[in-house]
Amino acid sequence: MSLLGVRGLTRDFDGLRAVDGVDLDIGEGEVRALIGPNGAGKTTLVGMIAGRISPTAGRVTFDGRDITHMPAHRRMRLGMAYTFQITSVFAGLSVVENVALAARRRARGAAVGSAVAAALDRVGLADRGAGMAGDLAYGHQRLLEIAMGIVQRPRLLILDEPTQGLAEGEIAGFGRLVRDLAGETTILLIEHNMDVVMALAGRITVMDAGRVLAEGTPGEIHASRAVQAAYLGNGNDAAAR
Template sequence: MTLLETHGLTRRFGGLTAVDGVEFRLDEGEIRALIGPNGAGKTTFVSLLSGRIRPSAGRVVFAGEDVTRLPAHARVMRGIAYTFQITSIFARMTLLDNVRLAVQRRMMRGWRGPDARALDAAAMAVLDRVGLADRATGIAGNLSYGHQRLLEVAMGLGLRPRLLILDEPTQGLSDAEIAGFVDLVREIARDATVLLIEHNMGVVMELAHRITVMEMGQILAEGPPEAIRADAEVQRAYLGG
């Protein structure tokens, strides 16, 4: 089943067309990688999906609903979580409190809000899921850059999204942490769809069901990893072939 699709999605910044008439479809339960050279339009594209910026033209449809004109917070409540959009960490707060904020947003019902014990339990479960439970009472700003990225992922998961968009999530992670992240994404994909912007091609080839390649604001190629690896145009534009 199609979870998200775009039709003629375009974004111009003055005389620059960063995203140019993109037709895109993402199926529910899929792990999709979005790759391309720097300046290809990847981050602008996912910012359009999440509502961080408005399109100059075109439409975004999520779960059958046209969400093109919805602001980012409304898309979050419908199940679109973009780590850079919603999860800037609060450096002076504990990891637990950071994740509590995301969980609280999801669990909020009426004016009373969630029960404190239920909120803490849900937040701890998310921290455990990303391997940060033993650091729950630590200050977020004291984390290494790589662990801050994992905290961002935890905050995204705290919203229990239908679509989780991850922008360069393995940047700053050690090889061992990257291996753990790959396992985590596979586990996340059991109950969510994942759209991943990633430059680590080992991670992309290992994780993605399908890969979308962007160049100059347009989709250059799309297909399973083996087809993308063999594509001459992709090798020319991105893989150095």
């Protein structure tokens, strides 16, 4: 059964069609990767799924419910969490305070503290809780934002470029985290690092010029000539990492 369904989703900006009639189904418990060259429409599509961008046309359903015109905060209450392509942590608050703010959407009282501690431990920031979020390196801010997502115990976790700014060891840790989370939540992963995509995703959706170019398993996508021409070929796979 599909947890997330998208039908004919379209978005125009001043006469430019950024997303053009996209259909997408993501099943409960799936790890789905969304890839494509810069300007393919990935972030705009995800913005419409999360309720941060209004579609020009089309429909979004979540667990069988039409949420096309539902604001982002109400989608969060239904069980969506979205980490941004650019970090959105509160720089003037501590690491613990950032995660606690997110935790309070789901937990109350003493449960907040235990949920925060568990989330920070899972992303490898347990020893940095007292520090200011603004003092973290960029890669650690990315991990903090992931902690803010998972502490909400979402049914759908949308991760937009989560490995950007992470060191190799941190990327390996991120991979372990996603494998661990896969048993708890559905994950939509927007990612340029193809090693990460191929290792973690059960299925991959490829966008190009606002449309879905291809969809399939990592092996099918790797073998697709259309995908190679648009994205993976001519050295683009190395450049996209």
